Each structure stands twice: as structure tokens, then as C-alpha cells.
Amino acid sequence: MFFSASLLGYALLLLASTVFAAPTSRLDGGIARRVGRNLLTHFSPTDVVSENLLSARNGGGGGSSSSSSKTSKTSTVTATSTSTSSPPSSTNPAVLSSNIWAGVGMESPANTYRSVTGTLVVPHLQPATGGAIEGFYGGSAWVGLDGMTCQTGSMATGIQFIYLNQSILANSWTEVAPNSAVTMSSMTVNAGDTVKLTLTATSTTTGTAVVENLSNGQSSTVGLTSPSPLCLANAEWIVEDFQEGTFLMPFANFGSITFTDASATTQSGSTVGPSGSGSHLINIVQSDIQFTSASRTASSVTVDYLTSIPF
Numbered sequence: 075m076f077f078s079a080s081l082l083g084y085a086l087l088l089l090a091s092t093v094f095a096a097p098t099s100r101l102d103g104g105i106a107r108r109v110g111r112n113l114l115t116h117f118s119p120t121d122v123v124s125e126n127l128l129s130a131r132n133g134g135g136g137g138s139s140s141s142s143s144k145t146s147k148t149s150t151v152t153a154t155s156t157s158t159s160s161p162p163s164s165t166n167p168a169v170l171s172s173n174i175w176a177g178v179g180m181e182s183p184a185n186t187y188r189s190v191t192g193t194l195v196v197p198h199l200q201p202a203t204g205g206a207i208e209g210f211y212g213g214s215a216w217v218g219l220d221g222m223t224c225q226t227g228s229m230a231t232g233i234q235f236i237y238l239n240q241s242i243l244a245n246s247w248t249e250v251a252p253n254s255a256v257t258m259s260s261m262t263v264n265a266g267d268t269v270k271l272t273l274t275a276t277s278t279t280t281g282t283a284v285v286e287n288l289s290n291g292q293s294s295t296v297g298l299t300s301p302s303p304l305c306l307a308n309a310e311w312i313v314e315d316f317q318e319g320t321f322l323m324p325f326a327n328f329g330s331i332t333f334t335d336a337s338a339t340t341q342s343g344s345t346v347g348p349s350g351s352g353s354h355l356i357n358i359v360q361s362d363i364q365f366t367s368a369s370r371t372a373s374s375v376t377v378d379y380l381t382s383i384p385f
Contacts, residue, residue, distance in 0.1 A: 171359040174322070176366035176377045177312040178348040179222045179356055180338060188341050189274040190217045190309040192333030192375065193288070196244050198265045199237040200327035205384030211237040211326035214314040217271045217333070219281075221312070222354075224305035227251065229298055231273050231283035232312075233263060237326045248273075248283035248296045258285055258294040270335075278303035309338035311348060311375040313366065315358055315382070325358070325365060325382035333375040347372040 170179070180187070194215055201209050216232020231248040244263040249255035263269060267289040275281040281298040311333040315325040337345050348370045358365040360383060367378045 168355065170354050170356045171364075172356050173360060174315040174317065174358060175312050175356050176314075176358045176368050177310065177333075177356055178336075178368065178370050178375045179312070179354050180309040180346070180348070180350065181222060181352045181354060182307055184305045184307045186340055187219060187275070187306045187309045187338050189272065189339040190219060190311070190337075191270065191272040192217050192311050192336040193268060193270040194233070194331055194333050196233055196235060196263055196265050196267045196269060197326075197328040197331055199235060199242050200329070201237060202324050202327055202382040202384040205324065208239050209237070209384065210239075210324065211384075212316065212323040213326045213328055214316050215331050215333075216310075216312055216314065217273050218308075218310040218312065219273055219275055219306065220304050220308045221251075221310050222308040224307055226302040227279075227300045227304045228308075229273055229275070229281050229283070229300065229304065230310075231271055231285060231296075233269055233271075233285075235265070235326065235328070246285040246287075246294060248285075248298065250298050250300045256296065258296065261285060261287060261292045261294045262290060263287060264289075275304055275306055278306065306341070311336050312356070313377040315360075315365070322360075324385045327379050327382070330376060330378045332377075334373070336373055336375050348375045 197213075199211065199213075201207055202211050205211065212235065214232055214234045216230045218228060218230035218232075220228040221230060228251045229249070230251075232246070234245050234247055236243040242265045244265060244267075246258040246261050246263055246269070247255040248258065267287055270284075270286040270288055272284040272286075273281065274284075279300050279302070281300075281304075283296045283298060284293065286293040313328070313331050316323050333348075336348050338348075339345055349372050353370065355368045355370065357368050363381065363383070365380055365382045367380055369376045369378075
């Protein structure tokens, strides 16, 4: 299913009027951007979102869908270009700021992590603070490996959500940076659905992404291949104000998103929570305005919406 011509034109016009998000910190500037995810291609809501996350080392600072038969699909995604990024400073403040990331990131030595998981409820969106009801806003929530500091590769899987003219659209996706994300088109995801995300590195260049919609019984598994090795030094639980090309998406009011049963498994088989050693809280800060408030427990990560700029 695709956007109608009028909706697509409206969305493109809004994107054209948004502003470029320049790096505002060492970590923002130090991580290479991902390839754009062709946001406006598909209705649900698309080939997903954004460029490489911009993370920062400066101290910054509900309902269920109708049931359907259980389905699953397995496919393979291969990244074909070389991933490049530069690591941030080794300084480790307790709270980081970012142009587009909020949540928790774990920073550890190489070859620490094997998998990361978390369960969330797809939010019922509202316009950005002060934004028009007949508007266009978005966001994404995902789990990932090696998005913070690895110079050679990263993987992620998550849920994309869009508010467009009072309609809420959502889909699931996975990504091997620096390639574009791939939509898990076999799945249906709606606001209010409970979704479990699991990302596993089966080696330094291969992995699997599993998205399970616990509300409707659907699931999708995607095999991942990267041309350059992962570091396996980071695990992340993130809510993102994504970019499309060079344009920053107006950030939707998502209320609050909590990753429950949040954990990462190490190479030795032990399980660590988001409050463990090497954990960093991350908040979105744009134009010196803090958009989010992130918090954590031993088994959860919560990101609360504070405000955003509607453009």
C-alpha cells in the first residue's frame, strides 16, 4: 500500500521546509551518518527512516490491535558498502546529549556483546508541541549493536512511527549501516501494539533481527550480513528523531516509551541490564532545548517526551 499522491506531495513539501541538523557535540560530529531510509516511499510508513545516528558525549542535559493469524518470515539483507565512523572521546559522562538520540547506550570493550532485546508499546502519537493537528511528524524506537563507538559497522532493528494529518502509521524495519533500512513488510504494526525486538550477532559480520508483534501474533526474522566487522562493544535502546537525507523530521509527541525486559547478552552468555557498567543515559537536545528525559532501571529504559520544534 502506498501514499496517495496528495499525502505524498504534502509530506515532501513539509520535509523540504525542515532544517538540516548540524552536529552539536563531539559525539554527534564523530559518528558517520547512515544512508537515508527512503522515508516517503511506502505507506506503512515506508522503507523506514533516517541516517546514521548522531550521539553525543557532551554532558547534556498504550491499547492493543485486533488479533490476526500468527505468521513469520525469514529473509536476508546484505550490506554492500563500507561503513565508516570515528569514535568519540573516551570521556564517559553519565548523561550524553544528541541531536536525534534518546535512551541508553552501553559502552564496553570490543567483543563484549552478542545480543540485545527489549519490548515496547507502539505509541499513540500527537503533534509536536505547538504543531498543527494537520501536520507531519515522526520518530523511531529500536535496539542496536555498535551504534555508539564502533568504527566499522553497526546493526539495528525497530519500529518506525509517523503522524500524518491525524493518522498514525507504523512499520518494523532492520538495518545494517551504512546501507538503507529494510522494511519487514510481512508484518502489521499499529499504535498500541506490544512489540518485542531482538538483535543477535551470530559472528562479527552476520546476525539476525527478530521482531515479534505480541498483540497480533505476527513475527518476522531477517538475516543480516555486513561487509565490515562489528566491534560488539555497544548495545543500545533508543528513541530517535530521525533524519531523511539531510532533513530532520519534525519530532512527534510520543508521550512516553518504555523498553521493558531490556537486556543485553554477552559473549560469555551472561545477561546485563541497561543500568550496568558502561551505561550512558542519552537525551535529545536541539537548539539548546532538551526534547526528552531518559531514565533506566536494571531491566528497563524509559524515554519521556518533553517538547520538540514543529518547524
